Amino acid sequence: MKFALIGAGLSGIRAASLLIDLGHEVTVFEKSRGLGGRLANRRTAWGKLDIGAQYFTARDPDFQKQVELWLQASAVQVWDFSPHCVEQGKLIPSPDETVRYTGSPLMNQLVYCSSNGLAVNFQCAVTAVEKLRKGWRLFTSGGEVFSDFDWLIVSSPAEQSRTLLENCSDVMTGVPEAVHQPCWAVGLATRGEIPEGVQGIFGDGTVHWASRLSSRPGFIKAPDIDDVWMLHFSPEWSEQQGKETPVDIGQTGLEWLQKIMDTELDKSTEYRHYWRYANIKPVTFDKSYLLDEYQRLAVIGAWCAGGRVEGAWLSAQRCIEDLIRLR
Template sequence: MKVALIGAGLSGIKAASDLAELGHEVVVFEKSRGLGGRLANRRKPWGSLDIGAQYFTVRDPGFQQQVAIWLKAAAVKIWDFSPYRVEQGQLTPSPDDTVRYIGSPLMNQLVHSLSDNFAVHFRCEISTVEKSRDGWSLLSSDGDIFSGFDWLIVSSPAEQSRALLVSCSDVMADVPESVHQPCWALGLATRGEIAEDVQGIFGDETVRWVSRLSSRPGFIKAPDIDDVWMLHFSPEWSEQQDKKTTMDIGQTGLDWLRKMMGTEIEKVAECRHYWRYANIKPIAFNQPYLVDECQQLAVIGAWCAGGRVEGAWLSAVKWVADFVEL
């Protein structure tokens, strides 16, 4: 079969890889310039930053087997640290037994490790899809037409999937209108002495999570800086500010970090990114994928299964397993 797949995040690429291994012809369409989705990164002179997922955890035995393969291939490493938590405006140790994994050298290595046996069209945003007797046809925002596909799989965020499919299927009918909340992500290169054991912080109503990226195994930073940080602002705060905020996100994050560390920190450089579809709302929807068998259409993604990295992988695996039986 010839399969069109929209979206090159972990869920989409895992599905594409498995289908290709089964002998199907798979073509992936990705609107950005690279693989990864929410495992994306930014490369700066002062360090390469994971701006989306900062680490992942494992619960499912099948996913644990995949992680073991990644560990053996050095595509994944364990980030071993005890987190801190903000309580009443102060940092407090908050140790736990959670095993946290990171992609190596960056989180998108999880996706790159699966992307060798199918074609990917980068910077190709699909604006319209249509089903006819000859199969699925896809029209890009640049006017390119791709046709003759037996199946269409969409692995975009729920809101984007709904907008794309509303005219050709009711597959999204049971999904809430709004599934995601945004996140302002801020990368900071700093100078200043910080205790070595402060590597990850569960934050407050302003900043939800902080990674000291420069403490992660294998991280390479510029020699003239002390640390590289990634701050994820809370979904409520990010939603209130919106993408067009006039607030200085960089200064806000720096001030927050200075306050929590209780010391002066000098900002050398910064990198900002607004994730419109970053966090999953606590909604009453949790199934690994959606399918319209009559139209030969499926919708997959992390948002179908709780929003975690593991959920993205499971969504793809469970869809392919059931696809084989169709």
């Protein structure tokens, strides 16, 4: 059968690779220039930055088996550190027993190692879909039309999936209008002395999480800087500011970091990114994917299954397993 799959994040590529292994024909449509979705990164002169998910955990037994395979293939590595947290403006140790993994060398390696043999149309935004007797037809922002797909699988954020599918299926009926909250992400290259043990920080109402990327295994930074940080501002703060905020996000992040570290830091340079669909609100579904069997349509993604990296993988895995049973 012929499958059209929208979105080349982890859930989309996992679903596509499973279908390819089963002998189906899969065409992936991705609006950006590369794979990864929220596992995206940016290459700068001062380091390669994971700007989305900074690490992932594994709780589900099936996903744990996948992580073991990734470890054997050197696609992931353990980030072994004891986190800190911010309480009443002070930085304190907050050790736990959680095993945290990162992609190797970057988080999007989880996607790339599953993408062999896939036909991906990059910078190809699907703006409309139509269900015909002969199958699904897709229309892109560039004026292209792709037709005759037996199945359509959409792995876009919930809000985008709703807009795309509202005229051809009621599969999104039970999904809240707003599933996501935004996140301002700021990468900072700094000079200044920081205690070696401070590598990951659970923050406060301003910055929700801070990664000391330069402490991660295998990270290569420019020689003229001491550290590279990725700060994820809280959903509430990011939503209040919005994408067009006049606030200097980079300076705000630097001042926050200096305050909790109780030290002066020199900012060498910065990178900023606004994630419109970053954080998942508390949403619970009966299954980790949505299915319209009559229309031959499925909707998958991390947002269907709790929002974590593991959820993205499980959403695709469970969906394809059940599609096989329907045949």
